[in-house]
Amino acid sequence: MSLEGRIALVTGGSRGIGKSVVETLAAKGAKVAFIYRSSKESADKLVAELAEKGAEVIGIQGDVANKAEADKAIAEVIAKWGRLDILVNNAGIIKDGLLAIMEEDAWQSVINTNLGSVYNFCQGAMRQMMSQRYGRIINMSSVAAEFGNQGQVNYAASKGGIQGLTRCLATEIGRRNITVNAVAPGFIETDMTEAVRNAAGGDIKKQIPLKRLGKPEDIANAVAFLASEDAAYITGHVLVVDGGLTLGGF
DSSP: OOOTTOEEEEESOSSHHHHHHHHHHHHTTOEEEEEESSOHHHHHHHHHHHHHTTOOEEEEEOOTTOHHHHHHHHHHHHHHHSOOOEEEEOOOOOOOOOGGGOOHHHHHHHIIIIIIHHHHHHHHHHHHHHHHTOEEEEEEOOGGGTSOOTTOHHHHHHHHHHHHHHHHHHHHHGGGTEEEEEEEEOSBOSSTTHHHHHHHTTHHHHHOTTOSOBOHHHHHHHHHHHHSGGGTTOOSOEEEESTTGGGSOO
16 A cells, blocks of 8 residues: 655644654655644654655645635645645644533634635645546544534534535545545544543543544554555545444444
């Protein structure tokens, strides 16, 4: 499952799942650019670590919710490497709270970052992919899109929107040899999900048939598969990677 010669762009790539995606795509031979917002030290460290392994990786600072900055980042990747083959929309935030007391900013910032960024980068990237008649778009959703969790109306709405966008876009650009899929992680061991995991305590693992939390590389491997030629006839699909959590719901 080689990605040799492919050019990839990953949003939210300096930590957590995004970092693992960058590492995995690079290990499989792709040249990778990733977007980060504020953690420059982490981004520079990741670039240096992968350079030592012989990988060609660059970090681009920017706000994924800003359309102009998204377009600029895409243009930078194309200017550097001449094409764009793989887009992974991974950037996301959580601002949990019950709807009755949710501040407007908690709603808007989650929707704009999680869902708005997918629009921003898909629209910019698909133009290049359509002209080269090849592309792989992988959007990061969540099991929260299908199974309601109290205090996550904004997050669930953003991730549900991503699934709908994924399916519709797949029908629009499939004729140009571009696949569009989503990955829906369950409980994964990352900094972003730490508060949720701590609140649930040991009960989380009891609900998972595999009896363990997911690791970022579990998601990264699924992304790499969908980005590869092995998945060339899969599009409009939401791949759930949750250790079986959703077999019985929440």
